[in-house]
Amino acid sequence: MHGTELKKQSIIKLTKDEFESELSLDQLEINYNIDQAVEDAYNIGREKNIISNNFDILSARNNKKNIDMQIQFNEENLNNKIEEIKGSIPNAMKDNSYCIEESDLIITRGTQGNTIIKDELKNKIIENIKNINNTEENVELPLEESAPGPIDVEKIYNEIHTEAQDAYYTKDPFTLHPHVNGVDFAISIEEAKQIVAEEKEEYIIPLKITIPKITTDKLGDEAFPDLLASFTTNYDGGNVNRSTNLRLASNKINGTVVMPGETFSYNATVGERTIAAGYRDAKIYQNGQVIDGLGGGICQISSTLYNAVVLANLDIVSRRNHGFVTSYLGAGRDATVVYGATDFRFKNSRKYPIKIVASAKNGIARVAIYGMKQEVEYKVDIQSSIVETIPYETTYIDDENLPEGTEEVEQKGQNGCRSVTYKVLYLNGVVVSRNLLSSDKYNAMEKVIRRGVKKPEVVQQPAQQVPTTPNIPSNPPSETETKPNVEEGKESGNEGKDGNTESTDTNQKTN
Numbered sequence: 001m002h003g004t005e006l007k008k009q010s011i012i013k014l015t016k017d018e019f020e021s022e023l024s025l026d027q028l029e030i031n032y033n034i035d036q037a038v039e040d041a042y043n044i045g046r047e048k049n050i051i052s053n054n055f056d057i058l059s060a061r062n063n064k065k066n067i068d069m070q071i072q073f074n075e076e077n078l079n080n081k082i083e084e085i086k087g088s089i090p091n092a093m094k095d096n097s098y099c100i101e102e103s104d105l106i107i108t109r110g111t112q113g114n115t116i117i118k119d120e121l122k123n124k125i126i127e128n129i130k131n132i133n134n135t136e137e138n139v140e141l142p143l144e145e146s147a148p149g150p151i152d153v154e155k156i157y158n159e160i161h162t163e164a165q166d167a168y169y170t171k172d173p174f175t176l177h178p179h180v181n182g183v184d185f186a187i188s189i190e191e192a193k194q195i196v197a198e199e200k201e202e203y204i205i206p207l208k209i210t211i212p213k214i215t216t217d218k219l220g221d222e223a224f225p226d227l228l229a230s231f232t233t234n235y236d237g238g239n240v241n242r243s244t245n246l247r248l249a250s251n252k253i254n255g256t257v258v259m260p261g262e263t264f265s266y267n268a269t270v271g272e273r274t275i276a277a278g279y280r281d282a283k284i285y286q287n288g289q290v291i292d293g294l295g296g297g298i299c300q301i302s303s304t305l306y307n308a309v310v311l312a313n314l315d316i317v318s319r320r321n322h323g324f325v326t327s328y329l330g331a332g333r334d335a336t337v338v339y340g341a342t343d344f345r346f347k348n349s350r351k352y353p354i355k356i357v358a359s360a361k362n363g364i365a366r367v368a369i370y371g372m373k374q375e376v377e378y379k380v381d382i383q384s385s386i387v388e389t390i391p392y393e394t395t396y397i398d399d400e401n402l403p404e405g406t407e408e409v410e411q412k413g414q415n416g417c418r419s420v421t422y423k424v425l426y427l428n429g430v431v432v433s434r435n436l437l438s439s440d441k442y443n444a445m446e447k448v449i450r451r452g453v454k455k456p457e458v459v460q461q462p463a464q465q466v467p468t469t470p471n472i473p474s475n476p477p478s479e480t481e482t483k484p485n486v487e488e489g490k491e492s493g494n495e496g497k498d499g500n501t502e503s504t505d506t507n508q509k510t511n
Contacts, residue, residue, distance in 0.1 A: 257355050395446050396451045
């Protein structure tokens with residue numbers, strides 16, 4: 001009897017400062033060898049002479065001896081998980097890397113940073129697994145600072161140098177032999193070493209590429225007769241920049257043939273996202289915000305590919321979710337990529353080669369997997385569910401350019417969540433297996449509101465002039481009092497026919 005159910009669906013959280021990643025123990029396929037533990041306990045005090053046996057029994061009872069539980073787990077899956085997160089830890093070290101783009105070998109120098117101490121982390125995880133009473137526990141990632149080694153030009157040359165070979169296939173049994181491009185340096189190895197001797201971030205070494213007459217994608221339907229799976233996602237075709245990035249990425253993976261047992265790398269196939277390669281700025285997630293970034297949107301192609309690959313019943317080697325739930329896929333269905341740090345990789349675990357057919361046009365991204373059906377074919381279903389909702393928070397920013405009392409939403413809020421995703425296999429309509437694909441956490445995206453604090457300007461109004469009303473006696477003066485002498489009347493020049501002055505006229509106008 002094996003204790004496969006003892007810690008089923010329990011989770012270990014791998015943490016370091018603000019970084020957190022979850023490791024589901026289901027992914028490790030753990031077995032506890034209970035039978036052996038019971039046998040070891042039973043044999044205490046039974047394997048020696050009577051004196052030694054009694055001593056062993058008393059010692060075990062008094063010292064409360066624990067029987068060491070033997071466990072078995074999938075070490076390859078654990079190694080894949082460590083590889084998956086190593087590029088996402090705080091201040092992660094980046095290894096030297098290279099890729100071939102058309103007729104150039106592009107070598108990128110790595111950078112110093114943190115790396116995971118693998119053996120120490122494995123021991124911590126194993127100790128956690130042995131404690132069967134734990135249902136969830138944090139394990140702090142052991143990190144050390146290290147620098148990438150020197151760029152080894154000869155090693156790279158030996159890895160990429162090949163002779164051109166035509167593609168072909170044989171029948172009974174069916175075997176496909178893919179074409180091989182001839183690859184060689186267009187310069188000498190010594191010249192290449194001189195190029196990388198400079199202190200630069202990126203180096204370009206020219207290559208001589210020889211294309212064979214018959215390439216794998218030209219073998220036709222006989223080599224890849226069956227549609228194994230396909231998947232589509234939608235995008236805004238009116239967004240020219242993002243649409244361009246999706247088209248470039250899909251063209252890169254289109255026609256790729258993956259042989260049985262071979263591992264496909266999205267980053268290696270698509271290459272670095274650069275202006276020279278035609279990529280444009282489009283929306284990306286960064287530090288909890290949506291900003292413009294070069295190559296924005298290509299994660300939609302990797303995510304579409306991820307779903308097609310799972311539905312084709314191929315093995316996932318490395319996949320990581322976005323920090324936030326995407327607009328084009330629900331939780332648990334995406335696969336983010338960052339060149340030089342986070343890759344999406346899968347292994348062709350089928351008997352025959354597979355071919356990727358990808359496109360992005362008219363607002364639809366589509367990836368199809370072609371190959372040859374096996375003797376037993378399973379129907380695959382992907383089932384995702386949200387197990388926890390993480391509400392978003394609202395942040396207010398005072399803005400002196402907005403009038404007081406007004407608000408503008410700079411970024412819409414979005415709830416985060418935790419999700420679990422399962423791959424379910426059916427045969428003749430009956431479920432034959434249900435395995436955990438991933439356990440993911442998506443952060444909440446804060447809502448950002450700009451709040452106006454600009455005071456209204458006070459406009460100084462000019463003082464209003466009030467018309468002056470002349471003082472007029474209430475009783476008209478007597479004739480003797482008002483009659484001026486002739487000289488005064490001539491001097492003033494204001495006398496009317498009836499002897500009244502202009503002040504009386506003014507008084508009449510105001511009335």
